[in-house]
Every structure is written in C-alpha cells, then in structure tokens.
Amino acid sequence: MSIHDFLISPAEASKRTGPHDRIVMSSRVRLARNLTGLAFPGWAKKTERVKSLGIIRPAVETLPQMADHFADAMDNLSQLEKQILVERHLISREHAAKSAGSGLVLNREETISVMINEEDHLRMQALRPGLQLKHAWQAIDEVDSQLEKTLPYAYSQELGYLTACPTNLGTGIRVSAMLHLPGLVLSEQINQIITAVTKLGHAVRGLYGEGTEALGNIFQVSNQMTLGESETDILDRINKVLQQIIEHEENARAMLVEKKPKVMFNHIGRAYGILANAHSISSKETMNLLSLMRLGIDLSLFPGVERALVDELFLTTQPFHLQKLFGDKLAPEERDLRRADMLRERLQDVKRPNYKNVAPPPMTE
Numbered sequence: 356m357s358i359h360d361f362l363i364s365p366a367e368a369s370k371r372t373g374p375h376d377r378i379v380m381s382s383r384v385r386l387a388r389n390l391t392g393l394a395f396p397g398w399a400k401k402t403e404r405v406k407s408l409g410i411i412r413p414a415v416e417t418l419p420q421m422a423d424h425f426a427d428a429m430d431n432l433s434q435l436e437k438q439i440l441v442e443r444h445l446i447s448r449e450h451a452a453k454s455a456g457s458g459l460v461l462n463r464e465e466t467i468s469v470m471i472n473e474e475d476h477l478r479m480q481a482l483r484p485g486l487q488l489k490h491a492w493q494a495i496d497e498v499d500s501q502l503e504k505t506l507p508y509a510y511s512q513e514l515g516y517l518t519a520c521p522t523n524l525g526t527g528i529r530v531s532a533m534l535h536l537p538g539l540v541l542s543e544q545i546n547q548i549i550t551a552v553t554k555l556g557h558a559v560r561g562l563y564g565e566g567t568e569a570l571g572n573i574f575q576v577s578n579q580m581t582l583g584e585s586e587t588d589i590l591d592r593i594n595k596v597l598q599q600i601i602e603h604e605e606n607a608r609a610m611l612v613e614k615k616p617k618v619m620f621n622h623i624g625r626a627y628g629i630l631a632n633a634h635s636i637s638s639k640e641t642m643n644l645l646s647l648m649r650l651g652i653d654l655s656l657f658p659g660v661e662r663a664l665v666d667e668l669f670l671t672t673q674p675f676h677l678q679k680l681f682g683d684k685l686a687p688e689e690r691d692l693r694r695a696d697m698l699r700e701r702l703q704d705v706k707r708p709n710y711k712n713v714a715p716p717p718m719t720e
Contacts, residue, residue, distance in 0.1 A: 356425065357436075358425060358427070358432065358436045358439075358440070359436070359439075359679065361425040361461070361463075362439070362443070362465070363464075363465055365667045365670045365671050365676065366663075366667050368443075368465070368667075368670070369663040369664075369666035369667035369669075369670065370663045371484040372484055372485065373483060373484035373485020373486065373487050374485045374486045374487065375485055375486040375601055376484055376485035376486075376662075377535075377653050377662075378534055378535055378536070378600075378601050378604050378605070379485050379486040379532050379533070379534055379535075379597065379601065380484070380485075380533040380534065380535055380573065380666070381444070381482055381483065381484055381485070381532070381533045382482070382483045382484075382485065382486055382487045382488045382490075382491050382531075382532050382533075383444075383480055383481065383482050383483075383491060383529075383530075383531045383532070383533075384480065384481050384488065384491040384492045384494075384495050384528065384529070384530050384531075384590075385478060385479065385480035385481075385495070385528070385529040385530075385531075386477070386478075386479050386480075386495055386499050386527050386528055386529075387474070387475040387477070387478055387516070387518045387519075387520075387523040387527040387529070388475060388476060388477040388479070388499070388502075388506075388508055388509075388516060388518075388527060389475050389476045389477070389508070389509040389516075389517055389518060389519070390407060390410070390411070390476050390506055390507055390508065390509060391507045391508065391509040391510075392507065393406070393407050393410075393476065395474075395475065395476070395519045396456075396457070396472040396473065396474060396475065396476060396519070397474065397519055399456070399472075401455055401456055403456075404455070404456025404457065404472050405455065405456045407456070407471075407472060407476055408428065408456050408457065408458050408471055408472055410506070411458075411471050411472075411476060411477060411506065412426060412458050412460065412471055414502055414505050414506055415460045415469050415471070415479075415502065416460055418498060418501055418502070419501075420462055420467055420494075420497070420498055421460060421462050421467070423462065423463040424460055424461060424462050424463065425459075425460070425461045425463075426458065426459065426460040426461070427458065427459060428455070428456075428457065428458045429450070429451075429453045429454055429455075429457040429458060429459065430454040430455045430457075432459075435675055435678060435679060437450075437451040438451060438674075438675035439675050439676060439679060440459070441675075442670065442673040442674075442675055442676055443465070443670070444482070444533075445459075445461060445465060445468045445482075446459060446468065446470055446473075447470065447473060447478070449473055449474065450470045450473040450478070453472065453473065456472055457470075457471060457472040457473065458470075458471040458472065459471065465482065466481060466482050466483065466494065467479070467480070467481050467482075467494065467495070467498060468480050468482070469498075474518075474519045474520060475518055475519050475523070475527075477502070477506075479495055479498055479499065479502075480495065481494040481495035481498075486532060486594075486597060486601075488530055488532065488590055488593070488594055488597075489590060489594075492530070492586065492590055496586070514582070515527070515582065522579065522581065523581050524581060524582050525581045525582030525583065525584075526581045526582070526584070526585070526586050526589065527581060528578070528581055528586050528589055529577055529578065529581070530577060530578050530589055530590055530593050531575050531576060531577035531578075532575070532576055532577075532593075532597050533573060533574075533575050534573065534574050534575075534576060534597075534600060534604075535571070535572060535573055535646065535649065536548075536572050536573075536574055536600070536604050537572040537608075537646050537647060537649070537650045538604045538605070538606075538607030538608035538610075538611060538650070539603060539604055539607045540572045541607070541611060541618075541619060541622065542607040542610060542611055542615075544603065544607055545574075548600060548603060549574075552576060552596060552600070555592075555596055556578070556579055556580055556592075557576055557577060557578055557579060557593060557596055558575075558576070558577050558578075558579050559574055559575070559576055560574070560575045560577070561573075561574070561575065568639075570638075570639060570642040570643065571642035571643055571645060571646040571669060572643070572646040573642075573646070576593070576596065576597060576600065577593070578592070578593050608650070608653075608654070612654065612713060616710075616713070619650075620656075620708070620710050622647050623647050623648065623650060623651040623654075623656060623708055624707070624708055625647075626643075626644040626645075626646075626647035626648050626651075627648055627651070627657075627702075627705075627707060627708055628707075629644055630644050630645065630648060630698050630702055631698070631699060631702040631703070631705065632699065633695045633698065633699070634692065634695050634696075634699075635688075635691045635692050635695050636691055636694055636695045636698065637691055637694075638672060638673060638674055638690075638694070641668075641672045641694060641698070642669065642672075645665050645668055645669055645672075648665055649662060649665040649666070651708050652664075652665060654713050655712045655713060656708035656709060656710060656712060656713060657705060657706070657708055657709075658706075658709060658712055660705055664701070664705075668698065668701060671697070672694050672697065672698065674690060677690055677693060677694055677697075678690070680697070681693055
C-alpha cells in the first residue's frame with residue numbers, strides 16, 4: 356500500500372479536536388531508545404543499520420497498537436512521500452534524509468509514529484490534538500513497555516536510557532506542544548514569553564523544530580532536561596508552563612480587542628483580502644496570513660466558518676502537499692500560482708470579516 360493511500364485526508368485530520376485547541380494545536384511525547392550490542396545509527400555501517408532495522412521493525416509491527424499500520428524502509432519512499440510526512444509532523448526532517456537501514460511504522464489513526472534508525476535506533480512518538488500531554492504519554496509509555504519485553508534496550512543504572520545525544524540521556528523523553536500565538540506576537544509580548552520559558556529550562560522552536568522559523572505564529576515548546584527527573588515530573592512541569600502560556604495568549608487577545616481593535620482588525624482584514632484575492636502567494640506569506648484568519652475565526656469575525664478550514668489550508672498549501680495535489684513537480688513560481696488559485700477557490704464563499712460579531716476571549720487571572 357502506498358503511503359498516500361494510507362494517510363488520513365487533510366480535511367479529516369483538521370477536524371480533530373482537543374482541550375484548548377484554539378491555542379494548542381497538538382501535543383506530542385517522544386521517546387528515544389537504543390538496543391544494546393549494536394552500534395548507534397550515526398556510527399553504524401549500512402549492514403549494521405539494515406540488521407537493526409530487521410530486528411526492530413517486526414517487533415513494532417506486531418504491537419497491538421499497530422494492528423492496522425503502514426510500514427516501510429525509508430529507501431522505498433520517494434522524496435515527495437518523505438516530505439509530506441515531515442509536513443504532517445509524522446517524521447523529522449532528519450529522518451526524511453535517511454535511506455537504507457532506516458524505516459517507519461505508523462498506525463492508522465496517525466497517533467503513533469515510530470522512526471527506526473533516525474538518530475537513535477528508536478524514536479517513537481504519540482500525537483494528540485489540543486493539550487493532551489498525559490494521554491500522549493500514557494499511549495507511548497505503553498508502546499515502550501511492550502517493546503522493552505522483546506528488545507534489549509541499552510540502559511545504565513546510573514544514567515538511565517543511553518542515547519546518541521547527551522541531551523536525551525536518562526528518560527529519553529521529549530514532551531512538546533505546538534502553539535498558535537498570534538495574540539502574543541501582535542501585542543509584541545512574544546519575546547519576553549520566549550525568554551521566560553527558556554529560563555525555566557524549556558526550548559521554544561519553530562514550526563518544524565530546531566532551527567526552523569515560527570511560520571504562522573506557530574511555536575513548539577518542549578522540555579530540555581531528560582536526566583535527573585522522572586517522566587511524570589517533566590510532564591507536570593511543562594504542563595504548568597503551557598497553561599501559563601495559554602493564559603497569556605488569551606489575555607493578549609482580549610487586550611487587543613479592548614485597546615487596539617482597529618490595529619488587530621486591520622491585520623485580519625488585510626489577511627483575508629490577500630488570501631481571497633491573490634493570484635500568486637508564497638508558502639511563508641500564506642502561513643502568516645492564515646494565522647491571522649484563524650485568529651479572526653476564534654474571535655467570531657467569520658460567522659459560520661470553522662477553524663478546521665484554516666487548519667486544513669495550513670497543511671494543503673505546504674509545498675509538497677501542493678505538489679501531490681496537482682500531481683506535478685512544480686517550480687517555486689508555479690507553486691505560488693497554484694497555491695493562490697486553490698486559496699481563492701476555497702475561500703470564495705467566505706464573507707469578509709464582520710467586526711460587529713467580535714467575541715473577545717475572557718481575561719484570565
């Protein structure tokens with residue numbers, strides 16, 4: 356089966372809901388594990404990587420959580436297929452660059468993804484919509500416990516789980532949430548929030564992780580410490596930080612509506628105007644403008660329009676999803692034209708924002 360036939364449609368994926376999903380788009384918990392007696396992927400020769408893939412993949416595929424799954428070696432996937440998986444956050448950019456000796460196992464719901472021979476032998480992650488860190492942790496902890504019964508994990512009584520990068524040593528856990536923060540950006544509070552979160556020992560990254568830009572006012576917040584704390588302590592600590600960020604974002608939106616409505620309405624109105632009428636538009640500009648339109652939907656400026664429409668467009672306007680949609684290898688200029696055509700078509704029935712309907716979020720203390 357092709358990965359294209361297996362993946363859930365963007366329209367269906369965008370309808371998933373969860374707690375605080377106005378601001379928290381998704382939650383993820385990832386575990387890094389390695390097998391004892393085998394060279395870590397970065398040091399392993401091709402034959403060694405192929406060997407470890409042959410050991411790990413069957414163990415993952417037979418898990419009850421993977422009763423209905425997609426599995427393949429990375430060298431069997433095309434560049435387009437790999438990049439679509441990246442755009443959906445189902446694999447990392449680093450894993451997309453892998454070939455022979457690396458693999459992927461993905462469950463039908465796209466809630467559990469296991470990368471084999473990325474930086475570590477196993478990078479397994481659970482994904483949930485909205486703020487559901489504990490549910491994501493429970494899901495991936497169960498997968499991990501079952502695999503540990505059949506796979507010999509590299510573990511030290513002193514250091515915990517051994518990983519390729521020292522930053523993952525110990526629990527090997529990386530807890531993260533993807534946040535939509537246009538209020539903090541428009542009110543020019545985002546930098547102080549990032550500084551405060553960093554001082555608390557957490558990392559703030561862009562849309563596709565480390566070294567990437569926060570397109571569409573979307574930021575990833577994750578723990579940095581994996582050694583010396585239990586998984587539940589790490590989860591509780593970052594959950595508290597995320598609750599505070601949610602509060603700040605809601606307050607920033609309420610403040611903008613109360614004190615700077617014309618400034619905010621100008622941003623949202625211009626975003627709608629360009630998206631609905633442009634004949635050429637880049638991926639970066641699209642993301643940033645869709646972010647403002649999503650904010651307008653949250654504030655009830657677009658009656659009858661669901662947030663799922665914008666979330667779907669966030670995905671389908673990405674370069675490789677666009678290429679898949681039109682079935683051609685498009686040059687950047689052609690992509691910009693096709694993207695604009697699609698946006699005009701999808702937004703043709705969306706009426707311009709009605710500022711009389713504004714529903715500001717409640718200020719929180």
